[in-house]
Amino acid sequence: MIIDTTLLSRIQFGFTIGFHILFPTLNIGLAVFLSIMEGIWLKTGNPVYLRICQFWTKIFALTFGMGVVSGIVLAYELGTNFGPFISTAGGVIGALFVYEVLSAFFLEAGFLGVMLFGWDKVGPRLHYLATLLVTLGTLFSALGILSANSWMQTPAGFHIDAGKYIVDSWWAVVFNPSAITRFLHMVMASLLTTCFAIAGVSAWYLLKKRDLDIAKPCFSFVFAAALVIAPVQILLGDMVGLKVFEYQPLKTAAIEANWKTQKGAPLILFAIPNSKQEKNYYEISIPKLASLINTHHWNGKLIGLKSVPRTERPVVGATFWMFRVMVGIGFLFLFIALFAQWQRWRGKLYNSDRLYRLCILIAPLGFLSTIAGWITAESGRQPWIVYNLINISQGASIVPLHQVIISLALLVIVYGIIFSFYLFYLFKLIRKGPTSPAPNESVADVITETPFKYLAPEGK
Amino acid sequence: MFLILTWATIISLIIMTYVLLDGFDLGVGILFPWIKQSEFRDIMMSTVVPVWDGNETWLVFGAAALYAAFPTAYGILLPTLYMPIMILLIALIFRGVAFEFRFKAHKSQFIWDIAFAAGSILAAFIQGIILGTFVKGYGTHLPLSHSAYHWFTPFTIFTGVAVVCGYALLGATWLIIKTDGFLQEKMFKASKVLLPLVAFFLVSVSIWTPIVEPQVMHRWFSLPNFYYLSPLPIITILIVFYNFYCLQKKKERLPFILTIGLFVFSYIGFCISAWPYIIPHVLPVWEAAAPPSTLKFILVGAAIILPILFIYTLYSYHVFRGKVKTIIHY
Numbered sequence: 001m002i003i004d005t006t007l008l009s010r011i012q013f014g015f016t017i018g019f020h021i022l023f024p025t026l027n028i029g030l031a032v033f034l035s036i037m038e039g040i041w042l043k044t045g046n047p048v049y050l051r052i053c054q055f056w057t058k059i060f061a062l063t064f065g066m067g068v069v070s071g072i073v074l075a076y077e078l079g080t081n082f083g084p085f086i087s088t089a090g091g092v093i094g095a096l097f098v099y100e101v102l103s104a105f106f107l108e109a110g111f112l113g114v115m116l117f118g119w120d121k122v123g124p125r126l127h128y129l130a131t132l133l134v135t136l137g138t139l140f141s142a143l144g145i146l147s148a149n150s151w152m153q154t155p156a157g158f159h160i161d162a163g164k165y166i167v168d169s170w171w172a173v174v175f176n177p178s179a180i181t182r183f184l185h186m187v188m189a190s191l192l193t194t195c196f197a198i199a200g201v202s203a204w205y206l207l208k209k210r211d212l213d214i215a216k217p218c219f220s221f222v223f224a225a226a227l228v229i230a231p232v233q234i235l236l237g238d239m240v241g242l243k244v245f246e247y248q249p250l251k252t253a254a255i256e257a258n259w260k261t262q263k264g265a266p267l268i269l270f271a272i273p274n275s276k277q278e279k280n281y282y283e284i285s286i287p288k289l290a291s292l293i294n295t296h297h298w299n300g301k302l303i304g305l306k307s308v309p310r311t312e313r314p315v316v317g318a319t320f321w322m323f324r325v326m327v328g329i330g331f332l333f334l335f336i337a338l339f340a341q342w343q344r345w346r347g348k349l350y351n352s353d354r355l356y357r358l359c360i361l362i363a364p365l366g367f368l369s370t371i372a373g374w375i376t377a378e379s380g381r382q383p384w385i386v387y388n389l390i391n392i393s394q395g396a397s398i399v400p401l402h403q404v405i406i407s408l409a410l411l412v413i414v415y416g417i418i419f420s421f422y423l424f425y426l427f428k429l430i431r432k433g434p435t436s437p438a439p440n441e442s443v444a445d446v447i448t449e450t451p452f453k454y455l456a457p458e459g460k
Numbered sequence: 461m462f463l464i465l466t467w468a469t470i471i472s473l474i475i476m477t478y479v480l481l482d483g484f485d486l487g488v489g490i491l492f493p494w495i496k497q498s499e500f501r502d503i504m505m506s507t508v509v510p511v512w513d514g515n516e517t518w519l520v521f522g523a524a525a526l527y528a529a530f531p532t533a534y535g536i537l538l539p540t541l542y543m544p545i546m547i548l549l550i551a552l553i554f555r556g557v558a559f560e561f562r563f564k565a566h567k568s569q570f571i572w573d574i575a576f577a578a579g580s581i582l583a584a585f586i587q588g589i590i591l592g593t594f595v596k597g598y599g600t601h602l603p604l605s606h607s608a609y610h611w612f613t614p615f616t617i618f619t620g621v622a623v624v625c626g627y628a629l630l631g632a633t634w635l636i637i638k639t640d641g642f643l644q645e646k647m648f649k650a651s652k653v654l655l656p657l658v659a660f661f662l663v664s665v666s667i668w669t670p671i672v673e674p675q676v677m678h679r680w681f682s683l684p685n686f687y688y689l690s691p692l693p694i695i696t697i698l699i700v701f702y703n704f705y706c707l708q709k710k711k712e713r714l715p716f717i718l719t720i721g722l723f724v725f726s727y728i729g730f731c732i733s734a735w736p737y738i739i740p741h742v743l744p745v746w747e748a749a750a751p752p753s754t755l756k757f758i759l760v761g762a763a764i765i766l767p768i769l770f771i772y773t774l775y776s777y778h779v780f781r782g783k784v785k786t787i788i789h790y
Contacts, residue, residue: 069553102765
């Protein structure tokens with residue numbers, strides 16, 4: 001592999017977007033979680049649920065700030081590093097980003113402040129409305145991004161005139177063939193990741209025998225939720241897989257490390273794919289299973305990587321392995337959710353230190369799984385920016401190599417620093433825990449101790 | 461054509477809104493090194509804490525709108541400005557987290573002071589560099605030919621320093637409104653130094669550009685353009701003098717408003733010089749625009765959300781009106 005500007009641009013974009021996606025992943029899930037918890041509080045009037053909301057809102061605020069800071073870079077990188085791509089397809093993809101920014105902007109300007117700092121200033125119903133609108137905003141933002149990315153995977157709704165992309169139907173662009181399933185898959189990934197992040201934090205409190213009144217309902221709730229979400233996510237994953245097979249059979253071939261076109265292809269559990277020699281080493285496989293998974297027939301035909309020239313093949317190693325990481329973690333989550341349910345039936349959900357330790361240990365895995373999923377999707381899309389239409393080499397900017405090296409190095413250093421600070425304050429918030437309701441302390445005082453308080457339109 | 465003109469206007473407005481809004485909060489950071497006392501630094505920062513990130517969001521919106529409405533220009537222009545944009549983004553990140561962490565830090569506060577000041581100065585300087593590169597132009601035809609460091613020339617450094625001074629003036633006059641006592645006194649003094657400097661930069665660039673660019677010369681000095689356009693520099697000069705007079709008289713609100721006026725008129729002048737090019741002398745707006753279907757589609761969203769945003773922005777400044785006397789505490 002030659003180190004050139006295009007490759008470094010891709011690494012840089014992958015690094016910055018991979019960094020960015022961590023924060024929205026947690027925030028979409030937390031927004032939904034907060035909407036539910038605040039709803040329960042409104043319905044029951046039980047103050048425990050209010051305190052749950054207040055505690056997790058702090059983490060939501062901290063994470064939201066990181067999402068904003070890391071998001072700015074991406075909008076510009078599309079131009080600086082992939083200028084020719086924007087020149088040709090910007091008229092399609094740019095519009096989706098405009099709507100994404102508008103919705104994020106609108107939400108941030110209007111309702112986030114009320115949600116974070118308005119506990120004392122507006123009534124509970126209005127506050128709940130703000131929470132719901134913020135949740136809606138995060139989902140709408142996610143739809144914008146997933147729609148844009150899905151259009152790059154399965155482009156639709158346009159014609160090409162003199163090298164420019166002209167949209168015929170925005171409906172077909174926004175809801176392109178893979179958009180909705182991939183959007184739902186991402187939302188479910190967020191929810192599942194958040195479930196296990198919350199489970200990890202709650203488990204830590206349970207292990208330390210502190211803040212039990214908050215930790216127990218959270219712990220119980222997220223496992224009930226995970227029991228539903230994990231199977232749904234696996235089903236959605238299957239649907240995404242079918243779309244991939246239908247529209248991007250070579251991505252399927254890379255995921256399965258399948259070199260030659262065959263019927264009844266085996267599912268490879270372990271292998272070291274070698275792109276140069278076009279074969280796998282140390283292969284362990286189950287006969288016919290890959291065909292069953294991808295086509296839902298035992299003898300379904302899978303197209304092999306060798307059916308196209310080398311230059312048109314995706315990155316096999318990354319696609320193959322990251323897919324397995326993603327799926328592995330997904331099933332692990334399902335098993336843990338089932339195990340927790342079993343414990344619940346036996347009445348032992350709250351007296352198993354081993355389960356607590358396990359939950360703390362696997363708390364970050366959801367993020368890993370999400371990143372792995374994205375790497376699968378994106379390296380499997382190669383060598384295309386827009387599938388079968390714009391090749392990566394036509395889409396990348398021509399920039400002096402050393403400039404990209406400098407910017408990449410700077411970004412890695414800067415992101416390393418700010419991520420360390422994020423974790424530092426995150427753990428500080430967790431250690432400090434949900435504040436116990438002091439008689440003289442107003443709700444807003446508790447909340448205003450959060451970082452990124454400046455997001456408050458009426459902060460003090 | 462109507463759609464293209466509308467979008468050119470909207471994007472000009474977005475850029476101007478960004479320059480004015482982020483201009484003053486970057487300006488506060490630029491002035492940081494001249495105020496040594498920690499308690500005054502706290503107050504300076506507190507005046508922009510509630511608004512700065514909303515201000516910066518206009519930068520993201522500008523990018524998204526530009527590449528949806530004028531994708532060709534965005535795709536050609538940004539790679540040529542690779543390094544300046546990357547440095548700008550990193551400067552803004554550092555400055556952004558400085559807001560976050562400065563009030564939390566105790567011993568390490570000086571680190572965030574440096575990050576805030578250096579980030580602000582660097583961001584303003586780079587924006588000036590980008591402005592200068594744009595004014596300087598890229599020759600006359602596509603594909604653009606330029607060296608790797610074409611953006612780093614005496615002229616662009618000159619415009620870089622000019623923007624730093626301009627933002628500092630915005631920041632100083634903003635602080636005159638928001639503070640009193642010692643700090644306000646300091647800001648009156650700073651403004652009286654900065655205003656003549658800014659005037660000098662404006663005059664220099666205004667003389668320099670038409671001499672070097674015949675098209676700009678033609679735009680301003682041919683008849684009848686000259687008659688229509690001459691009020692613009694005259695008003696700008698009047699604003700400078702009136703602003704200085706207000707600073708002498710210790711008016712609190714007018715200097716900020718007049719400085720905004722100065723920026724607006726300079727910006728209009730810049731737009732008149734550049735029109736109709738989105739990449740100077742190479743690509744006019746109508747050749748860079750996205751197809752009508754795209755322009756229509758995004759106009760729907762912009763028409764709904766932008767007015768709400770403008771009203772909301774005004775409202776939030778209304779909420780935060782008045783002097784900041786104590787720290788906005790984290």
